[in-house]
Amino acid sequence: MxxxxxxxxxSEIGRxxxxxxxxxxxxxxxxxxxxxxxxxxxxxxxxxxxxxxxxEFAGILRANDVKVFYLTKLVAEAIDTSEExxxxxxxxxxxxAIATNKYIVHSFEAKKAVREFLExxxxxxEMVKKTIxxxxxxxxxxxxQLVKSNYLFICNPLxxxxxxxxxxxxxxxxxSINHMYSVTRNRETLYADTMFKxxxxxxxxxxxxxxxxxxxxxxxxxxxxxxxxTTLAIGISQRTDLEGxxxxxxxxxxxxxxxxxxxxxxxxxxxxxxxxxxxVFTQVDYDKFSVHPDIIHEGVEIFEITKDGEDIxxxxxxxxxxxxLAKYTNQxxxxxxxxxxxxxxxxxxxxxxxxxxxxAIAPGEVIVYSRNPVTNKLLEDQGIKxxxxxxAELSRGRGGPRCMSMPLIRDDI
Numbered sequence: 001m002x003x004x005x006x007x008x009x010x011s012e013i014g015r016x017x018x019x020x021x022x023x024x025x026x027x028x029x030x031x032x033x034x035x036x037x038x039x040x041x042x043x044x045x046x047x048x049x050x051x052x053x054x055x056e057f058a059g060i061l062r063a064n065d066v067k068v069f070y071l072t073k074l075v076a077e078a079i080d081t082s083e084e085x086x087x088x089x090x091x092x093x094x095x096x097a098i099a100t101n102k103y104i105v106h107s108f109e110a111k112k113a114v115r116e117f118l119e120x121x122x123x124x125x126e127m128v129k130k131t132i133x134x135x136x137x138x139x140x141x142x143x144x145q146l147v148k149s150n151y152l153f154i155c156n157p158l159x160x161x162x163x164x165x166x167x168x169x170x171x172x173x174x175x176s177i178n179h180m181y182s183v184t185r186n187r188e189t190l191y192a193d194t195m196f197k198x199x200x201x202x203x204x205x206x207x208x209x210x211x212x213x214x215x216x217x218x219x220x221x222x223x224x225x226x227x228x229x230t231t232l233a234i235g236i237s238q239r240t241d242l243e244g245x246x247x248x249x250x251x252x253x254x255x256x257x258x259x260x261x262x263x264x265x266x267x268x269x270x271x272x273x274x275x276x277x278x279x280v281f282t283q284v285d286y287d288k289f290s291v292h293p294d295i296i297h298e299g300v301e302i303f304e305i306t307k308d309g310e311d312i313x314x315x316x317x318x319x320x321x322x323x324x325l326a327k328y329t330n331q332x333x334x335x336x337x338x339x340x341x342x343x344x345x346x347x348x349x350x351x352x353x354x355x356x357x358x359x360a361i362a363p364g365e366v367i368v369y370s371r372n373p374v375t376n377k378l379l380e381d382q383g384i385k386x387x388x389x390x391x392a393e394l395s396r397g398r399g400g401p402r403c404m405s406m407p408l409i410r411d412d413i
Contacts, residue, residue: 004201004204004205005018005201005202005408005409006173006205006207006409007170007172007173007174007175007207007408007409008172008173008408008409008410009170009171009172009226009407009408009409009410010172010226010228010229010410010412010413011226011227011228011229011283011410011412011413012225012226012227012282012283012360013283013284013285013286013360013362013363013364013413014362014363014410014411014412014413015361015362015363015410015411016061016064016066016359016360016361016362016407016409016410017065017066017067017408017409017410017411018066018067018068018069018407018408018409019061019066019067019068019069019405019406019407019408020069020070020071020074020164020405020406020407020408021054021057021058021068021069021070021071021162021164021404021405021406022070022071022072022132022161022162022164023051023054023055023058023070023162024045024047024050024051024054024159024161024162024394025047025129025132025133026047026133026157027132027133027134027157027158027159027161028044028045028047028050028159029047030133030134030136030153030157030159031044031045031157031159032044032152035156038184039156039157039159039160039184040160040182040184040185041159041160041396041397041398042396042398043396044396045393045394045396045397046393047393049392049393050393050394052390053389053390053391053392053393053394054162054394054404056389056390057367057389057394057401057404060367060387060389061361061367061405064361064362064365064387066361069408071161071164071191071192071195072125072128072129072132073125074195074199074201075089075128075191075194075195075199076123076124076125076127076128077124077199077200078194078195078197078198078199079124079128079194079198080124081198081199081200082198085194085197085198086124088194088197088198089190089194090115090118090119092190093131093187093190094111094114094115094118095111096187096190097114097131097155097156097187098110098111098114098154098155100156100183100184100187101147101151101153101154101155101156103147103148103149103151103153104146104147104154105146105147105148106145106146109146110143110146110147110154113140113142113143113146113154114135114140114154114155117135117139117140118130118131128191131155131158132157132158132161132191133157134153134155134156134157134158135153135154135155136152136153136154137151137152137153137154138152140154156184158184158185158187158188159397160184160185160188160397161188161191162394162397162399162404163222163397163399163403163404164403164404164405164406165221165222165278165399165402165403165404165405165406166178166180166185166188166220166221166222166239166276166403167180167185167188167189167191167192167221168189168192168193168196168221168406169210169221169224169406170406170407170408171210171224171226171232171252171260172226172229172252172257172258172259172260173207173208173257174207174208174209174210174255174257174258175192175196175207175208175209175210176209176210176211176219176221176224176248177189177192177193177196177209177211177212177213178211178213178218178219178220178221179211179212179213179214179215179216179217179218179219179244180218180220180239181218181220181238181239181240185220186213189213190213193213196209208255208257208258210248210251210252210255210258211247211248211251215244215247217241217243217244217247218239218240218241218244219234219239219240219241219244219245219247219248220237220239220240220276221406222235222239222275222276222277222278222279222399222402222403223235223236223237223239223240223276223277223278224240224277225277225278225281225282225283227264227283227325227328227329228328228329228330228413229259229260229412230259230260230261230262230328231260231261231262231263231264231328231329232260232262232263232264233263233264233265233266233277233281233325234248234263234264234265234266234277235265235266235267235268235276235277235278235281236265236266236267236268236301237268237269237274237275237276237277238269238275239275239276240276242265242303245263245265245305246305246312246314248263249263249305249312250311250312253307253312254307254310261306261307262304262305262306262328263304263305263306264302264303264304264305264317264324264328265302265303265304265305265314266281266295266300266301266302266321267300267301267302267303268280268281268295268300274292274294274295275398276403278356278357278402278403279292279351279354279356279357279398279399279400279403280292280294280295280339280351280356281295281356282356282357282358282359282360282402283360284337284358284360284364284366284379284384285360285363285364285382285383285384286329286331286363286364286413287326287329287331287333287334287335288334288335288337288364288382288384289325289334289335289336289337290337290339290355290356290358290375290379291336291337291338291339291356292338292339292340292347292351292356293338293339293340293347295321296320296321296322296336300321301316302316302317302319302321302324303315303316303317304316304317304324321336322334322336335382337375337378337379337382337384338378339351339355339356339372339375340355340372340374340375341374341375341378343374346374350371350372350374350375352398353369353371353372353391353395354369354372354391354395354398354399354400354401354403355368355369355372355374355375355376355400356375356400357369357399357400357401357402357403358379358400358401358402359400359401359402359404359405361387363413364383364384364385365384365385365386365387366379366384366385366386366387366401367386367387367388367389367401368386368387368388368389368400368401369388369389369391369394369395369400369401370388370389370390370391371391371392371395376388389401
């Protein structure tokens with residue numbers, strides 16, 4: 001177990017040194033056709049293959065000297081530190097799992113039954129994995145009386161958790177513990193919150209928190225890109241509202257531990273296919289970005305947010321996206337590499353398959369999905385070194401390499 005770790009993420013492209021992942025577990029096998037929409041999936045991934053693909057992803061990271069941490073292990077270590085940590089996690093999990101299951105008819109009895117079930121686990125790691133996997137009614141004798149309509153779960157699974165980018169965000173030397181858009185995903189933020197609150201790595205030097213999961217406005221990590229040590233780019237999307245961005249801006253700008261001064265807020269709309277900014281826009285080098293063509297048209301709405309005395313100022317940008325990126329990254333100009341190129345069909349298909357969702361492990365070096373050959377070739381043509389990973393099953397969750405990873409430490413650029 002590590003004794004101390006400081007969050008340090010001041011860019012999208014600095015050499016990646018440490019990252020947090022969650023390898024998908026049996027929560028994917030608890031998806032059913034009837035629950036797909038509620039659990040924000042379009043299809044049901046084949047778990048065995050998805051895990052092999054995820055292990056391949058982790059292998060690429062390790063082969064490039066990136067230390068890989070796993071969420072379930074860190075949360076288990078956190079709750080093993082004290083009875084208070086264990087009780088806090090367990091009570092909050094049960095309260096939220098029961099409160100957000102609309103099929104529960106006897107909540108007090110349901111909470112009692114779930115607690116007794118989880119307390120049987122002697123391994124905290126196995127217990128944490130079970131809370132993510134979901135608890136079927138058939139696993140707790142007599143609990144069929146606690147739910148209506150023959151519903152299958154007393155605690156719903158958390159299948160989106162392998163997208164570690166969204167529940168929290170490493171920003172500078174701190175973290176934003178997010179309030180997520182959907183009830184389904186907001187429960188995921190408990191794990192990062194527990195980790196930072198109780199794990200020994202963050203007890204010697206507690207990290208600044210730029211946002212709390214109890215805040216009212218929504219913000220998700222896939223919408224936040226760190227352009228450099230002073231500037232963030234944040235998507236206004238279905239999952240992140242402008243008020244949430246402004247609250248985050250205020251919290252960051254007026255914290256003495258902060259060095260950020262600018263936020264570019266880009267309105268990408270509320271389409272399912274553009275759920276987060278990083279599904280249409282990621283940085284791959286100092287002066288190069290992978291983008292979906294739909295967000296570089298002249299009509300896209302962009303705001304600049306800065307500190308203004310004791311308040312923040314929001315102004316509509318008068319520059320185009322490429323001009324703003326050049327301005328804030330201190331480049332003469334930037335290159336926008338179109339996902340799918342100029343082929344509209346390839347562009348739409350490969351954006352859907354996360355062609356624009358790259359994970360930079362160093363300037364000009366990224367991890368990409370194998371199923372986007374057109375975009376991958378365009379990246380190589382621009383001098384970008386690519387590490388290609390298998391993606392037949394992981395991509396069914398609508399997220400790519402960036403979505404699946406949360407950097408903890410990057411070198412400065």
